[in-house]
Amino acid sequence: MMARCAPPSIQEIHAIPPGHRRKPIQINQYIMYNIARYLGMGGIGLLGACAVYNSRPIDLETETSQWEQTSRSIGNQPVNMHQARQIGLTLNPELNKARLKLANSSNAAIQAGWWNDPSFSWDVQQVLNANHANMAGDLSFTIPVTGLPALARKVAEQYKEADFWALRQKEQEFLTSLDQAWSELSMSKLRQSLIRERLQTMQSEADKIEKLVNAGEADFATRQLAAQRFNDATRELQTVTEAEQEQKLALLQLMGLHATALNTLNFINDQTLSIPAAVSAPSPAALAAAPGIKAQLASYATTETLLKTEIRKQYPELRLGPSFTRDDGENELGPTFGFDIPLWNRNRKAIAESGGARDSARLETVQAWRASLFKAEELAANQKLVTAHCRAEQQRMNTFAASVQTMEKLYALGESTLPEVAEARHQLYESRLAFLNSLGKLHSIQAQLRHLANTDIQP
Numbered sequence: 001m002m003a004r005c006a007p008p009s010i011q012e013i014h015a016i017p018p019g020h021r022r023k024p025i026q027i028n029q030y031i032m033y034n035i036a037r038y039l040g041m042g043g044i045g046l047l048g049a050c051a052v053y054n055s056r057p058i059d060l061e062t063e064t065s066q067w068e069q070t071s072r073s074i075g076n077q078p079v080n081m082h083q084a085r086q087i088g089l090t091l092n093p094e095l096n097k098a099r100l101k102l103a104n105s106s107n108a109a110i111q112a113g114w115w116n117d118p119s120f121s122w123d124v125q126q127v128l129n130a131n132h133a134n135m136a137g138d139l140s141f142t143i144p145v146t147g148l149p150a151l152a153r154k155v156a157e158q159y160k161e162a163d164f165w166a167l168r169q170k171e172q173e174f175l176t177s178l179d180q181a182w183s184e185l186s187m188s189k190l191r192q193s194l195i196r197e198r199l200q201t202m203q204s205e206a207d208k209i210e211k212l213v214n215a216g217e218a219d220f221a222t223r224q225l226a227a228q229r230f231n232d233a234t235r236e237l238q239t240v241t242e243a244e245q246e247q248k249l250a251l252l253q254l255m256g257l258h259a260t261a262l263n264t265l266n267f268i269n270d271q272t273l274s275i276p277a278a279v280s281a282p283s284p285a286a287l288a289a290a291p292g293i294k295a296q297l298a299s300y301a302t303t304e305t306l307l308k309t310e311i312r313k314q315y316p317e318l319r320l321g322p323s324f325t326r327d328d329g330e331n332e333l334g335p336t337f338g339f340d341i342p343l344w345n346r347n348r349k350a351i352a353e354s355g356g357a358r359d360s361a362r363l364e365t366v367q368a369w370r371a372s373l374f375k376a377e378e379l380a381a382n383q384k385l386v387t388a389h390c391r392a393e394q395q396r397m398n399t400f401a402a403s404v405q406t407m408e409k410l411y412a413l414g415e416s417t418l419p420e421v422a423e424a425r426h427q428l429y430e431s432r433l434a435f436l437n438s439l440g441k442l443h444s445i446q447a448q449l450r451h452l453a454n455t456d457i458q459p
Contacts, residue, residue: 071258080268081182084255085175091256092174098167105160113153116142118321127328138323138336146312155305162298168291172451174254179447181251186271187440188244191433195237198429202230205422212418222419229426273439275390279446281380282453287372290453296365303358310350316340372452379449386442393435400428 074087089095122137144150206226212218245262252261287293316339325332407424410416 068258068260071252071261072264074257074261074265078266078268080270081179084182084251084267085178087257088174088178088255089171092254093256095167095170095174096256098163098170102160102163102167105156105163109153109156109160112156113149115144115149116317118142119319132328133326134328135326136324138321140319140321140336140338143318143320145318146315148309148312148317151305151309151312155302155309158298158302158305162295162302165291165295165298169295172291176447176451178251178254179450180444181247181254182267182269183271183440183443183447185244185247185251185267186269187436187443188240188247189269190271190273191240191436192237192244194429194432194436195233195240198425199230199233199237201425202226202233202422205418205425206230208418209422218417218419226422233429271443273435275387275394275439276442276446278383278387279449281376281449284373286453287376288369290372293365293369293372296361296368300358300361300365303354303361307351307354307358310347310354313347313350376449376452379445379452383442383445383449386438386445390435390438390442393431393438397428397431397435400424400431404428 070091079087119140120137123135125134127134206223209218209223209226213220213223248262248265248267249259251267252259252265257265282290319336319338321336323334323336325334404421404424407416407421411418411421
């Protein structure tokens with residue numbers, strides 16, 4: 001083995017003539033080539049793992065045109081209640097927003113739970129008084145001995161589950177709102193038909209009463225009462241017509257259609273005047289399986305996992321990897337080992353915040369469950385009460401209808417006067433309006449009961 005020569009001292013270097021002095025020592029070109037090659041290969045690998053941004057600008061004119069085109073294509077055909085449900089389940093903006101949130105959480109669940117990226121370092125130092133360079137490099141991998149990646153995957157899955165049940169709850173709320181809006185529109189159309197029929201009868205009565213007044217067979221107060229009732233019915237028709245248009249627009253908005261579809265869309269309302277059968281209130285077991293409660297339970301489970309995650313973060317992660325060192329011409333290879341030293345106050349603030357979030361989520365879940373139970377009992381009691389009102393109004397309506405028939409027979413025999421017949425007809429008219437009001441309330445209550453715990457929704 002050849003003995004290594006000692007590097008020259010500073011005095012010996014200055015003693016060499018300027019023309020014979022060596023040029024400043026440079027890093028070996030071969031070493032520089034290898035470093036550049038390895039860094040280039042690593043850079044290509046990193047670029048392959050990076051996400052690419054794609055711009056998606058919003059063209060409002062195109063969006064509006066497509067929306068109007070879709071609405072017109074649907075509005076050219078009659079739509080019944082079942083078709084309105086299917087259209088709304090597809091186009092309702094709130095439902096699509098909830099679906100997009102579920103899709104995002106599903107993608108996040110797929111990408112959750114990755115280990116931390118490895119760390120790589122490479123140092124090069126040029127020895128000034130020798131023709132060689134010293135190098136040192138190490139590659140470090142974080143070994144998740146605390147199980148944080150698994151907890152991250154669990155949290156992502158719980159967020160996904162919560163968003164899934166939240167979407168189902170949105171669908172339940174949509175169906176409830178649609179059934180209520182459809183019932184209100186049906187009641188408005190029935191009121192319009194009833195008021196128009198009454199106005200025609202009142203116009204005929206007014207003409208006959210006018211002749212009786214001119215002949216001295218009826219007083220002026222009778223004519224004034226008939227005119228007042230005619231004006232009241234006319235204003236009632238205007239109010240119902242305005243309400244019908246508002247209800248149609250609300251229904252279009254609920255279905256996700258453009259307002260221009262109001263002029264072409266024809267809603268087929270087949271609502272009858274019969275009292276519907278009672279809807280059973282859901283049991284506590286059915287309410288526990290409702291989408292809203294399941295969404296709350298999933299959100300609460302997420303807060304528990306997040307608290308576990310913050311507690312796990314108190315403990316250090318283990319770092320392992322190979323290490324290479326070239327020192328003074330000697331190559332050294334060995335492992336590296338390291339971990340963070342947790343202090344006594346590590347992550348205490350985050351743990352306290354996560355614990356508070358879990359307590360709040362637990363209280364919200366229990367309150368949602370209690371509110372669901374209370375809502376079911378309240379709707380069941382209201383259904384019973386309004387059903388009794390409907391039956392009472394129906395009985396009064398039948399009584400007034402029989403009275404009208406009797407009065408008209410007597411009037412045909414000359415044993416009754418026209419003002420008496422008109423009074424009986426008006427009592428029947430008001431009784432029918434009262435019955436429609438009670439029937440509309442009953443349909444609204446039953447729509448809420450029907451979708452309070454139902455999870456059978458067609459896609």
